Amino acid sequence: MFGLNLDACIIDLPEKYYTLHDYEKGVARWCPGCGDHAVLSAVQRLCKEEQLPPEKTMFVSGIGCSSRFPHYMNTYGFHGLHGRAFPVACGIKFRRPDLNVFVVTGDGDCCSIGAGHWIHAIRYNMNMTVLLFDNQIYGMTKKQTSPTSPMGTMSNTHPHGSVLPPINPLLTTLGVSNVSFVAQTADWIPSHLYATIRKAYEHPGFSFVKISMRCPKFMPAAVDAKVSDKEHVCLLTHENGVPVDDATGRVFSNHLEHDPTDMNQARQLAANEEISYLGLLYQNKAALRYDLYGAHNLNYTPEQKIAAINQELERFTV
Numbered sequence: 138m139f140g141l142n143l144d145a146c147i148i149d150l151p152e153k154y155y156t157l158h159d160y161e162k163g164v165a166r167w168c169p170g171c172g173d174h175a176v177l178s179a180v181q182r183l184c185k186e187e188q189l190p191p192e193k194t195m196f197v198s199g200i201g202c203s204s205r206f207p208h209y210m211n212t213y214g215f216h217g218l219h220g221r222a223f224p225v226a227c228g229i230k231f232r233r234p235d236l237n238v239f240v241v242t243g244d245g246d247c248c249s250i251g252a253g254h255w256i257h258a259i260r261y262n263m264n265m266t267v268l269l270f271d272n273q274i275y276g277m278t279k280k281q282t283s284p285t286s287p288m289g290t291m292s293n294t295h296p297h298g299s300v301l302p303p304i305n306p307l308l309t310t311l312g313v314s315n316v317s318f319v320a321q322t323a324d325w326i327p328s329h330l331y332a333t334i335r336k337a338y339e340h341p342g343f344s345f346v347k348i349s350m351r352c353p354k355f356m357p358a359a360v361d362a363k364v365s366d367k368e369h370v371c372l373l374t375h376e377n378g379v380p381v382d383d384a385t386g387r388v389f390s391n392h393l394e395h396d397p398t399d400m401n402q403a404r405q406l407a408a409n410e411e412i413s414y415l416g417l418l419y420q421n422k423a424a425l426r427y428d429l430y431g432a433h434n435l436n437y438t439p440e441q442k443i444a445a446i447n448q449e450l451e452r453f454t455v
C-alpha cells in the first residue's frame with residue numbers, strides 16, 4: 138500500500154496575484170493616437186509580469202502631457218512641479234530603498250527646466266527607472282518649441298521656425314560622469330518598447346530610457362516620418378542588450394551588433410542624426426550608487442530619528 142505524503146502536495150502560492158486591472162486607474166486623457174498610451178500599457182504589463190506590489194511602487198512626474206502618467210497607475214504617485222521629478226524621486230529612493238521608483242518626464246520637463254536636476258540625478262545613479270517621453274514639442278501648452286525640437290520647427294513660440302539646434306538627450310546623458318544605463322526605443326514598436334523598459338527596470342541603478350514619442354496633435358508630420366520610414370531605424374543587437382524578437386527583427390531589418398560596455402561607440406551612435414539606433418547604448422552595472430551610500434539607520438523609530446537630529450543640532454549650539 139502506498140503512503141500519501143501530504144506535505145509534498147502543498148503548493149506555495151503568493152499571497153496575492155496581481156492582474157493588469159490592479160495597476161489601472163481612470164481613463165487616460167491623452168489625445169487619440171498619442172504615444173503616451175503605448176507606454177502606459179507597457180509599464181502596466183511590466184508591473185504585472187514582475188508582480189510589483191502597488192503599495193511598494195511609486196511613479197514620480199513633473200509637468201506636461203506625459204507627467205499625467207501617475208494618475209493612470211493604481212500605485213503611489215507624485216505629480217509634482219515642472220522639472221522637479223528627479224529631486225523628488227531621489228529623496229524617495231534615498232530613504233525608502235524598498236520602493237520601486239519610476240520617473241516619467243517629457244522633453245520640456247527634463248531637458249529644459251529640469252536639466253540641472255537631470256544631470257545630477259544621472260551622476261547620483263540611484264536605483265530608478267527613468268522614462269523620457271520625447272515628442273520634441275511642448276504638447277500640454279499647445280505647441281511651443283522644446284529643447285529637442287528639430288531646428289526649423291514651426292511652433293507658437295517660433296512661428297517662422299526654431300533657430301537653435303536641439304539638445305541630444307542621449308549624448309547629454311552619456312556625457313555625465315557615473316552614467317550607468319542609457320537606452321532608446323520608440324512608442325510605436327510595442328515589443329521593443331516593452332523589452333527596453335524591462336531591461337531598464339532590471340538594471341541596478343539610474344536607467345535612462347529615451348522614448349521617441351508620437352504627438353499627432355502638434356507634430357503630425359514628424360509622426361508620419363518617424364513611423365513610416367523603417368530605413369531610419371536600426372535595432373541594436375547584443376547578448377547583453379535589449380532582446381529583439383523575430384517578428385520585430387523582420388519588420389525592422391537594419392541591425393547593428395553593439396556591445397553596451399563600449400562607451401565610444403555608444404556616443405557615436407547617439408550622435409548620428411540620420412539613423413535612430415534603438416536598444417541598449419550603454420550599461421555599467423558597477424557604477425557607484427549614492428542610494429547605497431546613504432542607506433543608513435533606515436530602521437530608526439521616530440524617537441530615535443528625533444534624538445539623532447537633536448544630537449546633530451547640538452553641534453551648532455553657541
Ligand code: SF4
Nearest residue numbers: 167168171202276352
Ligand atoms: Fe499626446 Fe500631443 Fe495630445 Fe499631449 S498634445 S496628449 S503629447 S498627442
Ligand code: MG
Nearest residue numbers: 243244274275
Ligand atoms: Mg514634449
